[in-house]
Amino acid sequence: MKSWKSNLAATAAAVFLCIVGWNASIPFLPLYIRELGVTDLNQVELWSGLLAAATPVAALFTMPLWGALADRKGHSWNTQRAGYGIGITFMLMAFAGSVQQLFLMRIFQGALAGLIPAAYALLSTYVPLEQVGFALGIIVMATGAGASVGPLAGGFLADLVGYRWAFALSGGLNILSGLVVLALVRERFQKPAATAQRGGVAAGARTVAHSTAALGAILVLAGATMADSVGRVILPLFVETLQRDPARINTATGLVLSGTALVSAVSSLYAGRLADRAGYRRILLVCAAGAAVGYAGQAVAPNFGLFLAASLCLGLFVGGLIPAANAILARTVSREQLGAVYGLSGSASSAGNTLGPMIGAAVATAWGMRSTFASAAVVLALIVLVAALAIRPLPRGWTGGLHHLGLHLPEGFFHHQRHDSGGDGDPPHVG
Numbered sequence: 001m002k003s004w005k006s007n008l009a010a011t012a013a014a015v016f017l018c019i020v021g022w023n024a025s026i027p028f029l030p031l032y033i034r035e036l037g038v039t040d041l042n043q044v045e046l047w048s049g050l051l052a053a054a055t056p057v058a059a060l061f062t063m064p065l066w067g068a069l070a071d072r073k074g075h076s077w078n079t080q081r082a083g084y085g086i087g088i089t090f091m092l093m094a095f096a097g098s099v100q101q102l103f104l105m106r107i108f109q110g111a112l113a114g115l116i117p118a119a120y121a122l123l124s125t126y127v128p129l130e131q132v133g134f135a136l137g138i139i140v141m142a143t144g145a146g147a148s149v150g151p152l153a154g155g156f157l158a159d160l161v162g163y164r165w166a167f168a169l170s171g172g173l174n175i176l177s178g179l180v181v182l183a184l185v186r187e188r189f190q191k192p193a194a195t196a197q198r199g200g201v202a203a204g205a206r207t208v209a210h211s212t213a214a215l216g217a218i219l220v221l222a223g224a225t226m227a228d229s230v231g232r233v234i235l236p237l238f239v240e241t242l243q244r245d246p247a248r249i250n251t252a253t254g255l256v257l258s259g260t261a262l263v264s265a266v267s268s269l270y271a272g273r274l275a276d277r278a279g280y281r282r283i284l285l286v287c288a289a290g291a292a293v294g295y296a297g298q299a300v301a302p303n304f305g306l307f308l309a310a311s312l313c314l315g316l317f318v319g320g321l322i323p324a325a326n327a328i329l330a331r332t333v334s335r336e337q338l339g340a341v342y343g344l345s346g347s348a349s350s351a352g353n354t355l356g357p358m359i360g361a362a363v364a365t366a367w368g369m370r371s372t373f374a375s376a377a378v379v380l381a382l383i384v385l386v387a388a389l390a391i392r393p394l395p396r397g398w399t400g401g402l403h404h405l406g407l408h409l410p411e412g413f414f415h416h417q418r419h420d421s422g423g424d425g426d427p428p429h430v431g
Contacts, residue, residue, distance in 0.1 A: 023150025067343020137272020144265025216390025229356025
């Protein structure tokens, strides 16, 4: 097996462990709040919202800093750091004595998080550019698989021995993810010379600002995250209106979440490979449009069966959207700035993850629960417009906004590129 494939397998395993761990306990936070002594329903709802927002708000400010530091210390180091940091905070959450302590741990968790952006940056340093869509599809597949397994494992353990053990499991799996990267991933990292260090976060932000393709990809990822969180905020309540049997509401909700994640995991692998051949922009546009149709289908579904079908359709297209957008970032940004740019992307997604539940709750209150899914469809439709305008097929040899900044790509940066232009006229680094 080629070394980059071995690295990819190890990185995917680390991501899978991280996501299983994350989803083994986070879905049960409202129930854990009650166990910590908060019994009033309104207070439980209030603290659930605060705990849900604490982590992405903290991550919004810290992810770019960790990414810029990784550009100087190595992306393997950053991936390990995130795994250990998330794992330790989960362990501390297992021993929380009050909801206030739990809230504090969630803030620290957000400040130390960022394993997925770190993994994207890591694989972009060792995967040949013509294989980057396939590699990112593998990571998205690992994410979807982890999101499917995590709630089942955590729920079983919580029912068996209590919620604290579910949080302990989350901590152990995240620490293990860092150890997997330490033991199995071999990164050929060379510390950049002082003259090559171009200001970290600020330089990454300038690069994104001068590259319409990179800026468009980041906006697409943030919008997709926002659309997902808009609908999730009222998902169990909406399923309850479609599934009349109260005893099956949790099962039906879990079926929607797990089914969507599984379909997304499988489709991401094939979509990533297809994007390497047909062009990332084309796949991005098709998948964003298809996801918008999926959300619209959820909004008008008259029964649970059709709602589930629309959810599976949604997962099919979202699975292709994420690796295509991340591949565009990987192929338009200098490798010296991958950490900073992926950190900015993670920060933008955290912002979307913070705003989404607020928008979803406000829309549901004003116009009803169906309008929440309709608003998610509108967000995805806007993503199609952004991608079509910002991520255009570019002339052969284009190198983003780097030349406008007086920056030059390292020698041999494009040595892995194909000689064809991609299926939709994209230059080698975009399609």
